[in-house]
Amino acid sequence: MSSMSAFREPEARHHAYSRKQKSLGLLCSNFLTLYNRDGVESIGLDDAANRLGVERRRIYDIVNVLESVGVLARKAKNRYSWKGFGGIPQALKELKEEALRENLFNTFDACNYGKISDDEDEKSLDPNTVNGDDKSSPNSVLKPSTSSKADNRREKSLGLLTQNFVKLFLCSNADLISLDEAARILLGDAQNSSQMRNNSAAKVRRLYDIANVLSSMNLIEKTHHSESRKPAFRWLGMKGKPENGFTNLDLKDTRKRVFGADITNTNLKRTKMVHLKDEKLNQNTKAQMQNQMDQEDLNKHIDRNQAEQQSKQSSKGFVFGPFSPVGIPKVSDSDKNSSNRVQDWESLASTYRPQYHNQALSDLFAHYMEAWKSWYIEVAGKKPIQQLS
DNA sequence: GATTCCCGCCACAAG
DNA sequence: CTTGTGGCGGGAATC
Structure with a gap:
């Protein structure tokens, strides 16, 4: 050898x-x-x-x-x-309005609801041709065809999750939210039997991803609840x-x-x-x-x-x-490059x-x-x- | 042991 | 079919 x-x-x-x-x-x-x-x-x-x-x-x-x-x-x-x-303020505003419109978010706790049914993503793909008015009713997915469950993919998309995560911050008056609180709200509810075979743990991984990206933009920052307790995120948004x-x-x-x-x-x-x-x-x-x-x-x-x-x-x-x-x-200091x-x-x-x-x-x-x-x-x-x- | 979360397989959608 | 998208979760690095 x-x-x-x-x-x-x-x-x-x-x-x-x-x-x-x-x-x-x-x-x-x-x-x-x-x-x-x-x-x-x-x-x-x-x-x-x-x-x-x-x-x-x-x-x-x-x-x-x-x-x-x-x-x-x-x-x-x-x-x-x-x-x-420059597109952030606009997007944030829309997100907030949207959130207030459709579902009444509650402050993180005492939120019996939990799962957010769904929210149309106002994808204003063109600021020019004004949407005018969406005569469509707030429900029904007027997808071209083969809608049914096909869209269920979008339901779990990282993008949608991100929007909901942000909405949570925009609507909640609490400025500190931990990932599993978010997971509780955004994904199926917490305890309670009911369905939703959501492995809270499995989904939370996505939240980590999102949180990392968001904090790299300084839209949020990682901190701790009160004094060196469980980690949580604080919304910085534009103020900074x-x-x-x-x-x-x-x-x-x-x-x-x-x-x-x-x-x-x-x-x-x-x-x-x-x-x-x-x-x-x-x-x-x-x-x-x-x-x-x-x-x-x-x-x-x-x-x-x-x-x-x-x-x-x-x-x-x-x-x-x-x-x-x-x-x-x-x-600067040591090369701690943190x-x-x-x-x-x-x-x-x-x-x-x-x-x-x-x-x-x-x-x-x-x-x-x-x-x-x-x-x-x-x-x-x-x-x-x-x-x- | 618990938390954070990167890697990349592979299903599904679009050409 | 090929190519583009991106869920999803194993499991390693970190705490």
């Missing part, structure tokens, strides 16, 4: 596997950072997946919740249009902290949140790893490399951009302040008001970026890592 095997390396070589680097929240942050830029109007799922270095499946996850909050809108197969953060003049938010956390990248993570996913199955090394490896580069590339760009924006615009309160980084107590909430609201301003944004600069950067990336890809394609030809 000349197999030196692994003695017991807890965290020796390669930084083992880290769940945090693969979280939906982080992915969402990167997604936002990548597309929240001027000029972005259409987003392709494939492109997103490649740029972010993740599987398609994950893109669907964040895109669905993002759409539920009005940041994105599905345009067509594989295509989403970027609405931006409009222009609190957070002077110098150190622009030094360069090296943090690298997403997929890390081949270690990708190859030996988790710790499962098949013993070198004769399975040929998927050609994905190459793609992985590229992704890695993209990552660095992206980071670099972001940094630069951040500095840029920072110096050029001093976020001077707009419609509703950006959900500034509520946390960031004392970043806080990963997006705080790249740099380009946020430009999205809101095209009046301000520095078109020329952004454009220049974008162009530069694109060019460099192309070059990089090309090189990487032949010879990974620095070492052209």
